[in-house]
Amino acid sequence: MMKKVLVLLALNCSLGLAYAQIKTPAQLYGNLFEEVQMQKIYPDGKTFPDATPRRDPEQIVKEYEALKNKPDFNLADFVHQNFNAPVGSSIIFKTDIKEGIRKHIDTLWNVLLRVADTTKGTSLIPLPHPYIVPGGRFREVYYWDSYFTMLGLEESHRYTVIENIIKNFAYLIDTYGHIPNGNRTYYLSRSQPPFFSLMVELLAKTKGPQTLVTYQSELVKEYRYWMNGSDTLKPGNAFEHVVRLGDGTLLNRYYDASDKPREESYREDVLEAKKSQQKPEEFYRNIRAAAESGWDFSSRWLADGEHLYTIQTTNIAPIDLNSLLYHLETVIAKSYQIKGDKKTASLYLAKAFKRKAAINKYCWNATEGCFADYNWKLKTQSPQISIATAYPLFFMLADMPQAKKVAAIVKGNFLQPGGVATTQLKTGQQWDRPNGWAPLQYIAITGLHNYHLDSLAKLIALRWVKINNDAFEQTGKLMEKYNTENNAAKAGGGEYPLQDGFGWTNGVLLKLMNTYKIKSNEKVLESTL
Known part of the structure; x- marks a missing residue:
């Protein structure tokens, strides 16, 4: 039974020795962990992995094994006696709607600021510097969330917080070989979309270009994590995050080192x-x-x-991931250029050039006029078109004719009264239509702006600001995601209730309000939408 719940901790060199020395909740509690989760002692499956033991985990497990088969044993009572459930990050925060969204966001930066808990037995990984959590059930720092949160922190001139988060991520790379999904032990087997290079560039705007050199070692280590195994990979095969296509082309995929239940x-x-x-x-x-x-x-x-x-x-080479890795390659190249190492800079520029060619060859759908994911197993593009089609515009990987065609797809297939939807299909999953998410609004808006497609970019921005503002005036909250088709309806889907807080929503909203010069309580006129 214990074997069923162990998270895979194979000593893969890409994960580092420190990873192998950490025990996850499933490892600590074995059969107890499985029973708590399968019997749904807590409505949210994330609660128990985040709980704090009231005494030594070994003692808890020993007592559980001694008591579990007795007729009067009550698992829920046992768990509540031995663990303290976590408290949501923003649940205690109340706002005065009359003070406006800007005041709300400015206050939330302090509410969402955290220093890692070091209580023995908790799944939280301590970090050396304070950081911002998203909010609600998300009580730890998240990798790609943090970039979009930083957009708002920059607008709020909270540069120290930005730098602290980047230092934390550099620490995680140096310690574990990568930035995990979040700073929880059970997240160590995977990462998230690699936005670290964008974070470093953002910090360089205030600290200077030398910042790229400061974090060069971590940028290279992150790249090695995503490219691990590429040097010996044969055509038509995949290893971890890397796929080598039949013609020798390299692309990347998402992957997790574990093959056990989350x-x-x-x-x-x-x-x-x-x-x-x-x-x-x-x-x-x-x-x-x-x-x-x-x-x-x-x-x-x-x-x-x-x-x-x-x-x-794992069969899919995603357009967003490969666009992000193109950016990472270019930033690493810049860091070597700044150091005067032209040879190494040229090496990474060549990698970026090859990836750009691969994206255009395998991910550009000329028939539909958009960028699509590539299914390397089926050797064909995915039929599921998503707003991720805007990523190559965000990173300026497209030419102008491509950008115009993507804009037409965005306007015709994704534009909604509340911004842009995530996909064209309604499946009940939270990253599908009608839901819209702050990071994807920003990617689409910025991508369109990069090609001077400003009227559509502004239209999306204003609609997104409006749906955020309407929800705030009704609830006094900013949400994790929104229903872009109906401003009066809540977003839904997924494995958990709608969360408020919310780090990346706050960041993108503040960035867009400043970019388009929208005051705190200013109404976005319907005629402009």
């Missing part, structure tokens, strides 16, 4: 795996890889575009 969604994964035709370990790997993508979950990853049990994330 500890934070253990019950959900076990039950869904039973519906799948995949082997359990294959299903778990795919669902974990989708969690690494940040889009957990979406029709992008589903073989039939509808059912979660058909998830095939």
Whole structure:
């Protein structure tokens, strides 16, 4: 039974020795962990992995094994006696709506600021510097969330907080070989979309270009994590995050080092795996890889575009991930140029040039006029078009004719009264239509702006600001995601209730309000939309 719940801690060189020395909640509590999750002692599967033990975990497990088969044993009582459940990050915060969104966000920066807990037995990984959490059930720092949160921190002139978060991520890279999904032990087996290079560039705006050299070592280490195994990979095969296509082209995919159920969604994964035709370990790997993508979950990853049990994330070379790695390659090249190392700079520029060519060859859909994910197993582009089509515009990988065609797709297929939807399909998953998410609004808006497609960019921005403002005036909160089709309806889907807080929503909203010069309580006129 214990074996079933152990998270894979194979001593993969890319994960580092420190990773192997850390125990996750599933490892600490074994059978107890599985029973708590499968019996749904807590409504949210993330609660127990985040709970704090009231005494030594070994003693708790020993007592559980001694008591569990007795007739009067009550698992819920035992758990509540031995663990303190975590408290949400922003649940205690109340706002005065009359003071406006700007005041709300400025106050929330302090509410969401955290210093890692070091209580023995907790799953939280201590970090050397303070950081911002998203809010609600998300009580730890998250990798790609943090970049979009930083956009607002920059507007609020909180440069020290930005630098502290980057220092924390550099620490995680140096310690574990990569930036995990979040600073929890059960997140160490995967990363998230690699935005570290964008964070370093953001900091360089105030600290100077030498910042790229300061973090060069960590940028290179992150690149090695994502490219591990590429040097010896044969055509037509994949290893960890790397795929080598039949013609020798390298692309990347999302991947998780574990093939066990996610500890934070253990019950959900076990039950869904039973519906799948995949082997359990294959299903778990795919669902974990989708969690690494940040889009957990979406029709992008589903073989039939509808059912979660058909998830095939590891078969897909995503347009967003490969665009991000193109950027990482260019930033590393810049860091060497600043140091005067032209030879190494040229090496990384060549990698970026090859990736750009690969993206255009395998991910550009000339028929539809958009960028699409590439299914390397089926050797064809994915039929599921998403707003991720805007990523090449964000990183200026497209030419002008491509950008105009993408703009037409965005306007015709994704534009909604509240911004842009995530996909075209309604599946009940939270990263599908009608939901809209702050980071994807920003990617689309900025991408369009990069090609002077400003009227559409502004239209999306104003609609997004309006839906944020309307929800704030009704609830006094800013949400994790929004229903872009109906301003009066809540966003839904996914494995947990709608969360408020919310780090990246705050950051993107403040950035857009300043960019388009919208005052705190100013109404966005319907005629402009």
